[in-house]
Amino acid sequence: MGLRASITSGVAFEDCPVPVANRLGEEGMGMKIALATLDSSRIGIAAQAVGIGQGALEEAVRYGLGRETFGKPIAEHQAIQFMLAEAATNLEAARLLTYRAAAMKDEAIPGLSRASSMAKLYASEAAKAVCDSAVQIHGAYGYSREYAVERFYRDVRVTTIYEGTSEVQRMVIARSLLK
Template identity: 80%
Template structure:
């Protein structure tokens, strides 16, 4: 059992870290304050192949293994969680299902522009009345000749307004319940496809999130992903894999906050000595470092199991996502505490990390949903 990254994975780590430090960090505070999307970073991300990590080279992607992908997302989130989620979503919940369930013609058509960074992608599953309960979606897709007509609303969709390719799950046969859903590739702009105003979020302010409305939106029948009735299966299997990216994002956010706390504890003087010489602070840092290491190992294990096509991927990715997100939340809280009152100021990066990390226990499956998945697997 080897716990070390291989040479290729280390190269990816070093490359992404250098890019994050040199290109992302200088503008991260400004983008957060202004709520400015990371548009200026996309060419550089595309040049490094980070917008098509999961796609093979034959289709214009980087063809990275999942561990390398997790490492890259972690390094981006260590500096800017908004950049990490933008990259993660276009890779994991848009390109991944097209690669896995698409026909050869669909893969050839949709994946190269995404993998090369010529366009961004997203995933339309959540609705105003259906989040964790994915089987409760109400968006309809009705066959009409050589097309499906979509009507309904989606909520909390990442990369709207800037994205061009979306995997959308809709109901094709209401009589079959959850088994009557199907998945489609929908391209924007399109008549009847409406991006609603951007959400005013607590964190991740440099990423774009909004609702989506479908108003008699015609989608070519050839854009059906898989077969009719496979929508929920595609969604759940996609989430089994994509949770690795959110776990990696959480680890990266926690790592960024932890490094800020360590740095500040060495600089700040109290009672005639640096903060880091007080045992109370040392214990907080020790617990944070241990939690981050455990979260990272769970995340890398889940990534390795995905590469091995392990049947236990769903369990492992839920464990990684649950633990990493909850651990990172605690690490960020401790980092703010180490900073004292300054941690409550937007002049210090830990304030941003604290806001950004909160959503990791919510999106792509809440912590409560992960516990349900884990328990179900254990009691099977």
């Protein structure tokens, strides 16, 4: 559906013993090691979502300034302005949550799990809404491959899924609050 520029493939290993010297961590700790990477990778997904959303917003602004109805650019209509303002505000909030989580990781500040989950949750959901608005602003053209917002709309969807769905992020955040 989305991320068509990304080549993703499955890999299967059968009868491939790993020498002890080449093992990553202790035996039986693989899942714990894999889960520990999520705090960092969720920051990357949040940043990806912000980037996709920013691209969609820029396309919506460009289209809004160029497309005219009733003798004026559609960007001059209050309904479109409200959509653009909300999109820009939500993207900025997402960007700041992402920067905060990245700074916490860089400085080894406690609470990274919650911060990275908040960044990923907010950024991916905000970007999804921004892409939806961008398609709406483009009207029927937003659904056409002729305009980039169609690709942004497809690509943003996975950011609410991989590295833990939005529901998983909510669980991580809530559990950290209830400790």
